Amino acid sequence: MSLLIAAFVVGETRQAAAQGTGRVPQSVLDQAEAATRAMGQQVLQGNFRVALERMYPRWKKRAAKKLQGGQVELARRLAEIPKEMARQGISMLNYEVRKATSAHEVVLLRGEDKEGRPINMYLEWLVFVPTRAEYRVIDPKTRLPRKIEILGFQVAVNKKGTPDWHFIDGRNCSIADLRSFFPSLPEDQKLLGLPEIGGEEIRRER
Numbered sequence: 001m002s003l004l005i006a007a008f009v010v011g012e013t014r015q016a017a018a019q020g021t022g023r024v025p026q027s028v029l030d031q032a033e034a035a036t037r038a039m040g041q042q043v044l045q046g047n048f049r050v051a052l053e054r055m056y057p058r059w060k061k062r063a064a065k066k067l068q069g070g071q072v073e074l075a076r077r078l079a080e081i082p083k084e085m086a087r088q089g090i091s092m093l094n095y096e097v098r099k100a101t102s103a104h105e106v107v108l109l110r111g112e113d114k115e116g117r118p119i120n121m122y123l124e125w126l127v128f129v130p131t132r133a134e135y136r137v138i139d140p141k142t143r144l145p146r147k148i149e150i151l152g153f154q155v156a157v158n159k160k161g162t163p164d165w166h167f168i169d170g171r172n173c174s175i176a177d178l179r180s181f182f183p184s185l186p187e188d189q190k191l192l193g194l195p196e197i198g199g200e201e202i203r204r205e206r
Contacts, residue, residue: 024103024125032127032156033097035165039154040095040131048081056157056166058181059173089138093147098130102193106157106182126182127156128170130195134202147202153195171197 035054042050052060052075064071085091105122113119135148153170155178168178175194179185186192 024105024127028125028158029100029103029127031158032100032103032125032129032165036129036131036154036156036167037097039167040097040133044092044095046082048078049075051167051169052078054165054167056155056168056181059168059177089140091136092133093136094132094134096132098132098195100127100129101153101195102191103127104182104185106184108184122184123160125158125160126185127158128193128195129154129156148199149202150199151195152197170195 039050039054055063060071060074064074067073067077069076104126105124106126107123109119109121109123111119130151130153133150133152135150137146137148138144139146150171155168155170155173156165157167158165175192
Protein backbone atom coordinates (compact mmCIF):
# COMPACT_ATOMS: atom_id res chain seq x y z
CA MET A 1 0.00 0.00 0.00
CA SER A 2 2.98 2.35 0.36
CA LEU A 3 2.99 2.62 -3.44
CA LEU A 4 -0.68 3.56 -3.60
CA ILE A 5 -0.23 7.33 -3.95
CA ALA A 6 2.56 6.92 -6.49
CA ALA A 7 0.36 4.64 -8.57
CA PHE A 8 -2.42 7.24 -8.50
CA VAL A 9 -0.22 10.11 -9.62
CA VAL A 10 2.12 8.43 -12.07
CA GLY A 11 -0.22 5.77 -13.51
CA GLU A 12 0.63 4.54 -17.00
CA THR A 13 -1.81 5.50 -19.75
CA ARG A 14 -2.95 2.80 -22.13
CA GLN A 15 -5.67 3.06 -24.73
CA ALA A 16 -6.93 1.00 -27.62
CA ALA A 17 -9.73 1.66 -30.05
CA ALA A 18 -12.93 -0.14 -29.16
CA GLN A 19 -13.74 -3.36 -30.94
CA GLY A 20 -17.41 -2.58 -30.77
CA THR A 21 -20.12 -4.65 -29.17
CA GLY A 22 -22.38 -5.35 -32.12
CA ARG A 23 -22.43 -9.14 -31.72
CA VAL A 24 -23.12 -9.00 -27.99
CA PRO A 25 -26.72 -8.49 -26.81
CA GLN A 26 -27.35 -5.06 -25.29
CA SER A 27 -28.81 -6.78 -22.24
CA VAL A 28 -25.41 -8.38 -21.54
CA LEU A 29 -23.65 -5.00 -21.72
CA ASP A 30 -26.28 -3.43 -19.45
CA GLN A 31 -25.90 -6.25 -16.91
CA ALA A 32 -22.10 -5.91 -16.92
CA GLU A 33 -22.30 -2.17 -16.32
CA ALA A 34 -24.93 -2.55 -13.58
CA ALA A 35 -22.94 -5.27 -11.79
CA THR A 36 -19.76 -3.17 -11.96
CA ARG A 37 -21.62 -0.14 -10.60
CA ALA A 38 -23.08 -2.17 -7.72
CA MET A 39 -19.66 -3.48 -6.73
CA GLY A 40 -18.12 -0.01 -6.99
CA GLN A 41 -20.75 1.48 -4.69
CA GLN A 42 -19.97 -1.19 -2.10
CA VAL A 43 -16.27 -0.33 -2.26
CA LEU A 44 -17.13 3.39 -2.06
CA GLN A 45 -18.90 2.63 1.23
CA GLY A 46 -15.79 0.88 2.55
CA ASN A 47 -16.84 -2.71 1.92
CA PHE A 48 -13.66 -4.07 0.32
CA ARG A 49 -14.72 -7.65 1.05
CA VAL A 50 -16.94 -7.47 -2.02
CA ALA A 51 -13.77 -7.23 -4.14
CA LEU A 52 -12.80 -10.70 -2.90
CA GLU A 53 -16.32 -12.12 -3.06
CA ARG A 54 -16.84 -11.00 -6.67
CA MET A 55 -13.30 -11.71 -7.89
CA TYR A 56 -13.13 -14.00 -10.93
CA PRO A 57 -12.52 -17.45 -9.36
CA ARG A 58 -9.55 -18.46 -11.51
CA TRP A 59 -7.92 -15.05 -10.97
CA LYS A 60 -8.54 -15.31 -7.22
CA LYS A 61 -6.93 -18.75 -7.13
CA ARG A 62 -3.85 -17.47 -8.97
CA ALA A 63 -3.55 -14.39 -6.73
CA ALA A 64 -3.82 -16.55 -3.60
CA LYS A 65 -1.11 -18.93 -4.82
CA LYS A 66 1.36 -16.03 -4.91
CA LEU A 67 0.88 -15.37 -1.19
CA GLN A 68 2.11 -17.32 1.79
CA GLY A 69 -1.14 -18.12 3.53
CA GLY A 70 -3.17 -18.35 0.33
CA GLN A 71 -6.75 -17.09 0.30
CA VAL A 72 -6.69 -16.36 4.04
CA GLU A 73 -3.83 -13.91 3.51
CA LEU A 74 -5.51 -12.44 0.44
CA ALA A 75 -8.68 -11.79 2.45
CA ARG A 76 -6.64 -10.28 5.30
CA ARG A 77 -4.88 -7.85 2.96
CA LEU A 78 -8.13 -6.70 1.40
CA ALA A 79 -9.66 -6.21 4.85
CA GLU A 80 -6.71 -3.99 5.82
CA ILE A 81 -7.13 -1.62 2.85
CA PRO A 82 -9.60 0.80 4.55
CA LYS A 83 -7.32 1.18 7.60
CA GLU A 84 -4.24 1.64 5.43
CA MET A 85 -5.98 4.24 3.27
CA ALA A 86 -7.04 6.14 6.38
CA ARG A 87 -3.48 5.98 7.76
CA GLN A 88 -2.13 7.46 4.53
CA GLY A 89 -4.84 10.12 4.36
CA ILE A 90 -6.58 8.64 1.32
CA SER A 91 -10.35 8.58 0.92
CA MET A 92 -12.50 7.57 -2.03
CA LEU A 93 -14.95 10.31 -3.04
CA ASN A 94 -16.67 9.02 -6.15
CA TYR A 95 -16.90 5.99 -8.44
CA GLU A 96 -18.35 6.13 -11.95
CA VAL A 97 -19.04 3.41 -14.50
CA ARG A 98 -18.94 4.26 -18.19
CA LYS A 99 -20.20 2.53 -21.31
CA ALA A 100 -18.51 -0.76 -22.18
CA THR A 101 -15.79 -0.36 -24.82
CA SER A 102 -15.77 -3.94 -26.07
CA ALA A 103 -17.08 -7.41 -25.31
CA HIS A 104 -16.14 -10.95 -26.28
CA GLU A 105 -17.31 -14.52 -26.02
CA VAL A 106 -14.70 -16.60 -24.19
CA VAL A 107 -13.99 -20.11 -22.80
CA LEU A 108 -14.60 -22.27 -25.85
CA LEU A 109 -16.14 -25.71 -25.36
CA ARG A 110 -15.35 -28.20 -28.12
CA GLY A 111 -17.11 -31.52 -28.51
CA GLU A 112 -19.51 -33.57 -30.58
CA ASP A 113 -23.26 -34.06 -30.52
CA LYS A 114 -24.96 -37.48 -30.50
CA GLU A 115 -24.59 -37.74 -34.26
CA GLY A 116 -20.87 -36.97 -34.19
CA ARG A 117 -21.17 -33.43 -35.49
CA PRO A 118 -18.67 -30.95 -34.00
CA ILE A 119 -19.84 -28.51 -31.32
CA ASN A 120 -18.05 -25.22 -30.72
CA MET A 121 -19.74 -23.19 -28.01
CA TYR A 122 -18.50 -20.28 -25.90
CA LEU A 123 -19.47 -20.54 -22.24
CA GLU A 124 -18.79 -17.04 -20.89
CA TRP A 125 -19.24 -13.36 -21.71
CA LEU A 126 -16.34 -10.99 -21.09
CA VAL A 127 -16.97 -7.23 -21.07
CA PHE A 128 -14.45 -4.41 -20.60
CA VAL A 129 -16.19 -1.80 -18.43
CA PRO A 130 -14.36 1.56 -18.04
CA THR A 131 -14.40 3.20 -14.60
CA ARG A 132 -13.49 6.58 -13.17
CA ALA A 133 -12.74 7.14 -9.48
CA GLU A 134 -11.92 10.25 -7.48
CA TYR A 135 -9.74 10.16 -4.38
CA ARG A 136 -8.85 12.75 -1.78
CA VAL A 137 -5.18 12.46 -0.82
CA ILE A 138 -3.37 14.33 1.95
CA ASP A 139 0.02 15.41 0.59
CA PRO A 140 2.63 13.96 3.00
CA LYS A 141 4.87 17.05 2.62
CA THR A 142 2.42 19.96 2.71
CA ARG A 143 -0.43 18.17 4.57
CA LEU A 144 -2.80 19.83 2.10
CA PRO A 145 -5.58 17.85 0.39
CA ARG A 146 -5.34 16.95 -3.29
CA LYS A 147 -7.90 15.35 -5.57
CA ILE A 148 -6.76 12.52 -7.82
CA GLU A 149 -8.64 11.09 -10.80
CA ILE A 150 -8.05 7.43 -11.63
CA LEU A 151 -9.18 5.93 -14.93
CA GLY A 152 -9.35 2.15 -14.94
CA PHE A 153 -11.60 -0.68 -15.97
CA GLN A 154 -13.13 -3.90 -14.76
CA VAL A 155 -12.98 -7.12 -16.73
CA ALA A 156 -16.54 -8.30 -16.08
CA VAL A 157 -17.11 -12.01 -16.71
CA ASN A 158 -20.41 -13.88 -16.74
CA LYS A 159 -21.11 -17.58 -17.17
CA LYS A 160 -23.86 -17.66 -19.78
CA GLY A 161 -27.27 -18.48 -18.39
CA THR A 162 -26.46 -17.29 -14.86
CA PRO A 163 -27.09 -13.92 -13.16
CA ASP A 164 -23.69 -13.65 -11.48
CA TRP A 165 -20.81 -11.46 -12.64
CA HIS A 166 -17.21 -11.75 -11.46
CA PHE A 167 -14.38 -9.30 -11.96
CA ILE A 168 -10.69 -8.77 -12.61
CA ASP A 169 -9.31 -5.29 -11.92
CA GLY A 170 -7.89 -4.11 -15.23
CA ARG A 171 -5.18 -2.01 -13.55
CA ASN A 172 -3.76 -5.10 -11.85
CA CYS A 173 -3.56 -7.50 -14.77
CA SER A 174 -1.61 -7.57 -18.01
CA ILE A 175 -2.73 -8.55 -21.49
CA ALA A 176 -0.67 -11.73 -21.02
CA ASP A 177 -2.62 -12.48 -17.83
CA LEU A 178 -5.91 -12.11 -19.69
CA ARG A 179 -4.77 -14.30 -22.58
CA SER A 180 -3.67 -17.03 -20.16
CA PHE A 181 -7.30 -17.32 -19.01
CA PHE A 182 -8.99 -16.39 -22.28
CA PRO A 183 -6.79 -17.49 -25.22
CA SER A 184 -9.54 -16.73 -27.76
CA LEU A 185 -9.26 -12.96 -27.18
CA PRO A 186 -8.25 -11.08 -30.36
CA GLU A 187 -4.54 -10.59 -30.98
CA ASP A 188 -5.21 -7.25 -32.67
CA GLN A 189 -5.13 -4.49 -30.03
CA LYS A 190 -7.90 -2.52 -31.73
CA LEU A 191 -10.17 -5.56 -31.83
CA LEU A 192 -9.34 -6.36 -28.21
CA GLY A 193 -10.57 -2.88 -27.23
CA LEU A 194 -8.95 -2.27 -23.85
CA PRO A 195 -10.18 0.94 -22.16
CA GLU A 196 -7.87 3.78 -21.20
CA ILE A 197 -6.12 3.67 -17.84
CA GLY A 198 -4.25 6.47 -16.11
CA GLY A 199 -4.19 8.90 -13.22
CA GLU A 200 -3.73 12.62 -12.66
CA GLU A 201 -4.39 15.36 -10.17
CA ILE A 202 -7.62 17.32 -10.56
CA ARG A 203 -6.56 20.96 -10.57
CA ARG A 204 -8.79 23.60 -9.06
CA GLU A 205 -10.19 26.13 -11.48
CA ARG A 206 -9.01 29.66 -10.82
